[in-house]
Amino acid sequence: MAARGRCPECGSAALVEDAHYAQQQLVCAACGCVLAEGLLTTTYTEEEHLREVAYSQSTGQKEQLSRCLQRGIRRVQDLCKVLQLPAVFEETAVSYFQRALQLRAFHLVSLEKKELLGGCCVFVTCRQHNWPLTMGTICSLLYAKQDLFASVFLSLQKELGLSVPALSLADLVTTHLNSFRLFQPTANVPAPFLEDKEKLLARTMGIVELASETWLVTGRHPVPIVTAAAFLAWQSLQPGPRLSCPLARFCRLAGVDLPPPAHLRLKELLEILLGMASQLSWLRGFNLDKKTVVKHVGDLLQHRVFLLKNAFSQQDGEEQHDPAPGQGSPSPPPVAQQKGCPLAGRRPCRGTLRPLLPPCLIHPRKRPRPAAPSAPDPAPTGDEPISDSEIEQYLRSPEEIQAFRKAKAW
Amino acid sequence: FKDDFSTCPHLFTPMSPYDAEFPVQAAGDGVFGSQFNQPKEPCTDFSSVDLSFLPDVTQDNKEQNLSEDGHETQKEHKESLPSTQDSGVSMDESSLSHPGAAQESPEASGACPSLTPMAPITPATSPSKSSGIVPQLQNIVSTVNLACKLDLKNIALHARNAEYNPKRFAAVIMRIREPRTTALIFSSGRMVCTGAKSEEQSRLAARKYARVVQKLGFPARFLDFKIQNMVGSCDVRFPIRLEGLVLTHQQFSSYEPELFPGLIYRMVKPRIVLLIFVSGKVVLTGAKDRSEIYEAFENIYPILKGFKKPS
Numbered sequence: 001m002a003a004r005g006r007c008p009e010c011g012s013a014a015l016v017e018d019a020h021y022a023q024q025q026l027v028c029a030a031c032g033c034v035l036a037e038g039l040l041t042t043t044y045t046e047e048e049h050l051r052e053v054a055y056s057q058s059t060g061q062k063e064q065l066s067r068c069l070q071r072g073i074r075r076v077q078d079l080c081k082v083l084q085l086p087a088v089f090e091e092t093a094v095s096y097f098q099r100a101l102q103l104r105a106f107h108l109v110s111l112e113k114k115e116l117l118g119g120c121c122v123f124v125t126c127r128q129h130n131w132p133l134t135m136g137t138i139c140s141l142l143y144a145k146q147d148l149f150a151s152v153f154l155s156l157q158k159e160l161g162l163s164v165p166a167l168s169l170a171d172l173v174t175t176h177l178n179s180f181r182l183f184q185p186t187a188n189v190p191a192p193f194l195e196d197k198e199k200l201l202a203r204t205m206g207i208v209e210l211a212s213e214t215w216l217v218t219g220r221h222p223v224p225i226v227t228a229a230a231f232l233a234w235q236s237l238q239p240g241p242r243l244s245c246p247l248a249r250f251c252r253l254a255g256v257d258l259p260p261p262a263h264l265r266l267k268e269l270l271e272i273l274l275g276m277a278s279q280l281s282w283l284r285g286f287n288l289d290k291k292t293v294v295k296h297v298g299d300l301l302q303h304r305v306f307l308l309k310n311a312f313s314q315q316d317g318e319e320q321h322d323p324a325p326g327q328g329s330p331s332p333p334p335v336a337q338q339k340g341c342p343l344a345g346r347r348p349c350r351g352t353l354r355p356l357l358p359p360c361l362i363h364p365r366k367r368p369r370p371a372a373p374s375a376p377d378p379a380p381t382g383d384e385p386i387s388d389s390e391i392e393q394y395l396r397s398p399e400e401i402q403a404f405r406k407a408k409a410w
Numbered sequence: 411f412k413d414d415f416s417t418c419p420h421l422f423t424p425m426s427p428y429d430a431e432f433p434v435q436a437a438g439d440g441v442f443g444s445q446f447n448q449p450k451e452p453c454t455d456f457s458s459v460d461l462s463f464l465p466d467v468t469q470d471n472k473e474q475n476l477s478e479d480g481h482e483t484q485k486e487h488k489e490s491l492p493s494t495q496d497s498g499v500s501m502d503e504s505s506l507s508h509p510g511a512a513q514e515s516p517e518a519s520g521a522c523p524s525l526t527p528m529a530p531i532t533p534a535t536s537p538s539k540s541s542g543i544v545p546q547l548q549n550i551v552s553t554v555n556l557a558c559k560l561d562l563k564n565i566a567l568h569a570r571n572a573e574y575n576p577k578r579f580a581a582v583i584m585r586i587r588e589p590r591t592t593a594l595i596f597s598s599g600r601m602v603c604t605g606a607k608s609e610e611q612s613r614l615a616a617r618k619y620a621r622v623v624q625k626l627g628f629p630a631r632f633l634d635f636k637i638q639n640m641v642g643s644c645d646v647r648f649p650i651r652l653e654g655l656v657l658t659h660q661q662f663s664s665y666e667p668e669l670f671p672g673l674i675y676r677m678v679k680p681r682i683v684l685l686i687f688v689s690g691k692v693v694l695t696g697a698k699d700r701s702e703i704y705e706a707f708e709n710i711y712p713i714l715k716g717f718k719k720p721s
Binding site: 134135136146150153154157163164165166167212215217218219220221222357358360361380381382383384386390391392393394395396400401404405 | 567568569570571584586588608609610611612613614617618621622625626649650651652653656657660661664665666667668669670671672687688689690
């Protein structure tokens, strides 16, 4: 067909259609510049101008995805790369993101939320594969507010009907400890503070399991517990030089953030350990306090099952009040110095034992509410007559209205 | 029968755009509810009897067919629950039959022999509640249509207990002391009343607000009073292992300690959301009717008891 147009290089109109190795080419006869090569697919306009069509354009790949979707997918892929997730996670997260963005609930939300949506998809994928990723990490990567992230996460879960398994604390401990910089000698970490990773991991796991058995984990943020447990484990492995190091300094040396609740968790853990230590026969002689009990954490963890049973009163019945001896228990109250044998009675005779309860029940913040007063009027029907005086107390007098009019210029 | 319902607008609001969502139980909704389909059996004896003291639903409950269906669906429902539930539910039924039967007039029981009598209004009176704990209502949200356009600036000027900040929110916020409630009054004439502790109190409060608006000179009426949401709370008095609960009831529960310390349990039947905390306190919300809260708690209590023992 007749070639139209001019050569872009030299401006000559002498364009020749030639074949180079059976590939059609449009060549300028004057300068030899190749204007276009054999086209596989062309649009009508393309054929008119005999220009090349890019593959992505001709197959309409980019047109199928909106720009917003493309940007979101890129974001998801970047997040996966930053977190060094396996390739499978990336595919799953991208597919979730595509599905979610099509739904009405997410199609029209703000750009900020769409970005969070990408993060949520990555988060959900990680949780489904039991990859211990915390919301805090994702939020810090996305510079997002956690409550906004929470709302997007919950609505994503509801809309796509995803089942998100619970965060496994054991995996979280492993991952969190990986970020501690106490295993290799560095400039600011003194020699006695260095620790072997496996030992620290094992002991931290033990302390975290103890915490979850004693109701310190349920309902609380997981990361502060892991931090406090790691600190205790680290101190107990070499108490001599490390006892004087406070939690804040430990976190600074390890290069880890110190979450504010960690101090409280540490206090609670120490209280539990002290309670358990009072049951260990070879420790009874000592007057242990918060500092010194750390030295014996290894022993306490080893005998933890037995110690927990003896140190804290476990409830079997409905009552949580202090167990009075002989209160309906068939066997005689057990002797105080029971060590080897399991508890004979249902409740130990010591009333001073702290019950094994969540801290919110042991230190209740609210005053116990007085029993709801029985309705003074018998069976209110909702249709009682309303007196005029009662209503009039809510209406302003004319003088008040005048004063308000003057003040506010209604 | 429709007229009777409107005169006795007690606790059980006649139904059920809600119940239509569950076509499975065409005839039975647990122990308490049942459908108001057209009565197949013309029990014309009732016209002479004054049954206004009964809750509305009783009338249609006298259906033999429906009651049989009700039993069947209840049995299906029971099978899906853990076995400990069975005794509880059947105990409820048998116990509830007594007060129901006592209230019915002799002609009624004669005409339709095998009845599924309605539950008494407050299950607290029922002696054999399987858990022994009754959730307390904490908040009732209701709406009513005053059916006239309102001048909010005028109301805010003439009423002592009103606040109006159009830049922040397009409604007047009005409060009364007895019953202690808050109302949002919109210029379209619609009103939302919150804070009451019982359905009757909510209705009384809404009427008082309507009277205030009337006294301010608007031709306010009181149309379509409807309870939109009821919130209840109670305490099971033992700590709960939330991690265990989310594992066994994964399809209903959402427990994210990083977000919220409690477990969010979305019960399917009745459609109630429960917030369960480690201390044993339970908050139930999303109910349109008091019975749904009680039923939801009775459903969750045996599940929670399963997580009572410390590890």
